[in-house]
Amino acid sequence: MIRTLHRWPGLLALILVMALALSGAALSVFPAAERLSTPQAEAGLTVADLAGRILAAYPGVEQIRRAPSGRITAFWFDDGTPGAAVIDPATGKGIASADPDPVKRWLTNLHRSLFLGDAGRIAMAIGAVAMLILSASGAMLVARRMGGWRRWFAPLRGPASSRIHTGIARVAVTGLVLSSATALWMAASTFDLLPDGAAPPTFPTEVSGSTGVLLAAMEPLSVIAVTELRELSFPYPGDATDAFTLKTDRGTGYLDQGTGELLAWAELTMWERISETIYMLHTGQGAASLGLVLGVLALGVPAMGVSGLVLWFAGRRSRPRLRGNHPAKGAATILLVGSEGGSTWGFAATLQHALTTAGQHVHVAPMSGFEPARYPQAERFVILAATWGEGQAPATAKGFIERLAALESVPEAPLAVLGFGDRSFPAFCAFADEVASRAAAKGWAQLMPFDTVDRQSPQDFARWGRALGAALGIELTLEHVPTPPVTGRLTLISRRDYGAEVQAPTTILRFALPEATFLQRLTGRGFGRFQAGDLLGVLPEGADLPRFYSLASGRRDGFVEIVVRKHPGGLCSGQLLALEPGQAIRALVRHNPAFHAAAGRSPLILIGAGTGIGPLAGFIRGNSSKRPIHLAFGMRHPDSDFLYRDDLAGWQVDGRLARLTTANSRGAKPRYVQHSLRAESAELIRLVQEGARIMVCGGRDMASGVADALTDILAPTGLTPLALKAEGRYAEDIY
Incomplete structure (x- = not known):
């Protein structure tokens, strides 16, 4: 709603x-411009003093106005000819035209x-x-x-x-x-x-009938500061029955032109003060x-x-149209979706269609809108949830865990949770698992056990659908056809090969930067805007789903670069390592802001092994500001797979890389990158205490070993990787 x-x-x-x-x-x-350009009245200047100066300069003055900016304007007649000017309060003489600014009038x-x-x-x-x-x-x-x-x-x-x-x-x-x-x-x-607002005071019926009192002798004008003045109108010349009209920040009154006495006065009402305050807030006057x-x-x-x-527009493209989405208040099945890139919505649409065909009233909504009171007829809840990053809530599920925790009692209708993820990542379906666990701890009854779908597998989804149908007592067939992602063409321009000697073929692939429209650059879609640490989704031939690789370059570098290691039986890595310059692939960019080298001058500690050097090399390459960057890099053997060896040497020379530490896991004295960290514990502690941010990229075993080593190293400081992560100073890209 x-x-x-x-x-x-x-x-x-x-x-x-x-x-x-x-x-x-x-x-x-x-x-603001009027305030800056307007001469301000000196401290202590009274209305009588100001009026006297203006009257001396313009004997036919009829009215004096003061704007909230302090700008004073006088209006007069001179031999029947009207005149007006902005007044310098120090002299009473005009300094600028009083005509309205045509641009301001047009804008108004x-x-x-x-x-x-x-x-x-x-x-x-x-x-x-x-x-x-x-x-x-x-x-x-x-x-x-x-x-x-x-x-x-x-x-x-x-x-x-x-x-x-x-x-x-x-x-x-x-x-x-x-x-x-x-x-x-x-x-x-x-x-x-x-x-x-309140009416002005009633004009007095009795006046002195005399004229010519000196302004300095008029007590009300002599005690009121110019800063309180809004308007002073002079009596009509020759009319002894007329009077001075005075308007200030406090109210409006009439002054006898013969005696200077206050004949009538009306204070500003509360309503007038409220209205004036609102006018001030809106206009800035x-x-x-x-x-x-x-x-x-x-x-x-x-x-x-x-x-x-x-x-x-992006939402309309990423979310399928849900035909027959039943209103929330009358639906028996509530289907909540947690999605980051939009693919989970496709599965939700397939499930909604199948349940609707089976006679169910289904309402589909994002998890972020979860509110049990909205579903008075609910008989069951089904959650389809992806996981973002390291077990975090995806975009359309933000706040769900907090809402669930705040409930005094969970809905009576039972719950089924299905997680979507990729088993190659450490946090496989971690968010969906957390949702199921917290719901169970809260006492929410299960419709069916927690289950998962790996790599958007239609087979996994169909298997789960049969189990759901059995729980509902209906026959449910889920035939999901994934929507092919929108990809662009990337042409290989160069490759650098490593690792053959240690039976771990690895290649740095550099592709030409494809053209991007102005709209793509503005919105960051396609290859319009990306940076090192984002992900390149490569769509292998004969596959429906992309495989993701961390980018070792940003758009400003003028090329697209990734580091790929050949995996036995790997469809995508096999095709990539077989590429020759001039050949092309289909790919897309997925932004990964959690693994960006944030701007600033605080040190960066980069830790990686094997192909994990890719985005870290991209961070160093883009370090034109020469912030202190310390790199710890693990490899098998320096003669076979020292990725970016010459580049790193050059970046050290030009100041983009402050320090390089390597660890070789093959050879006479094998050691891993975490061993190098322990050997430099004093330096690491110093950098962290100076506000350094730690970024780790590589396999899960390496990342686990690094986290253990850093836990020991930082123990004397009272810090841990978990605490640094909470501060945004520890980021991982693990595969």
Whole structure:
């Protein structure tokens, strides 16, 4: 519901919202510019002193106004000719024209009404409503995605468009709520939907009938500071029944032009003060700094609008259309999906179709929207969950664990959990397993035991489907056909071969960088934007699913590079190692922001073995800022598989690599990379205490040995790899 409430106002009112935001951002500059360019009254200057100076310069003065910025404007008649000027309070003389700025007037008309009068004002009010709904619903979605309000500023991950959209929203949402709410108040006031302010004081029926009192002798004007003045209107010349009209920050009154006495006074009401505060908050008049801040925040709206459109289109492409998705409140089967790249939604669509065909009422939704009260007719819950990174929740399951933990009681309807993953990775289905374990610990009854699907296997899915059908007492056949991924063509331009002598053929493959459209570069899709540490998904001939390799290059390097070792019977590695320059493969890029060399000057400790050198070499190659990088690299034998040997030597010379330590597992004195770490424990402790980030890439056995070694090394400091990981200072790319 919240997602729908966020999506449609954004899509339908995007142009209006962007027009409001951009014109408002431009208008926010004027109060600050006016404040900076306006001479300010000296401390202690009274209204009487100011009026006297202006009257001396312009004897026919009729009115003096002071804007919230401190700008003073005088209006007069000189032999029947009207005049006006911005006044220097120090002299009372004009220093600039009082004519309105044509650019400001144009922007104001655009912002208020699109140059369309009342119809335009209504349209812009609708835009303000849309912005308020977008801001409120967006805040709830951000909190849901981050796993709660307390994790509002937790690190972001996912596609660039998603990080841009959420990152800007987290900062701008407060300002956008304030701007849209105050805009609606002002629109309601314009159309007389709010009570009017208090009436001015009744004009006195009795006056002295005399004229000519000196301004300096008028006590009210002599005690009121110019900083409190809003407007002073002079009596009509020759009319002894007229009076001075004085408006200040406190109220409005009339002064006798013959005696200077205060004839009547009316304080500003609370309603007027509220209205004026809202006007100040919205326009920045009287609060120029706040206006600039709100204007800067409003500039985030176009970026959020574009990134939101990109996310919407990407979502439509990645998620299959679910025909006949039953409303949540009437569904008996609730199917919740946790997906990162979108493939799990395809399995959900297959299951939903099969259950619907069998006569079930099925509602499909992301796990992040889990709320038991939404499903009053639920008879069973089914969760299909992928795993991201090292056992973390995928994008559409953020916050599920926290919601489950916060429940006072679990639903009575039983639960089935199916995990999706790749057994070659250490954290195979770890998130789905955690969901099942926590649900069981909470007392949630099982519909059927926890199960898994390896590498999107249709056979695994069909087997599980038969078991689900048996649990439901129906015949259920799941025939899932994976959707082929969108790939690009990569042509090999060079290869460097290693490892033949130790029976471990390994090759560094470099492909030409494919062309990318402007939109791809803007959104980061395809090969538009990638960096070392991201993943290259290679689609082997005769296969439906890609095999992933860590990238050893970024787009700025001008090529695509990976390191591949030949695995016995490996379909993809066999095809890759058989490639010759000029031949091509089909591949795609999957972003992996959890294994990027974050910007900064803090040291990097890179630890890898074998093909794990790939992304680490990419980090070093891209280290143009010469931050301290220390590399510990394990290999079999330096004469056979010292990958990037010449490159590493060159990077040491030019300062991109500060220190290189190697470990050889073959030879007279074999040792592994973790042994090298223990030998340099003092240096490692020093680097970690200086804020170093540790990045490990390679096989799971190597990574486990490294973690054990670092646990021992860092014990005297009270730090552990787990603690560093919680701080974002320990990252692994394990296979």
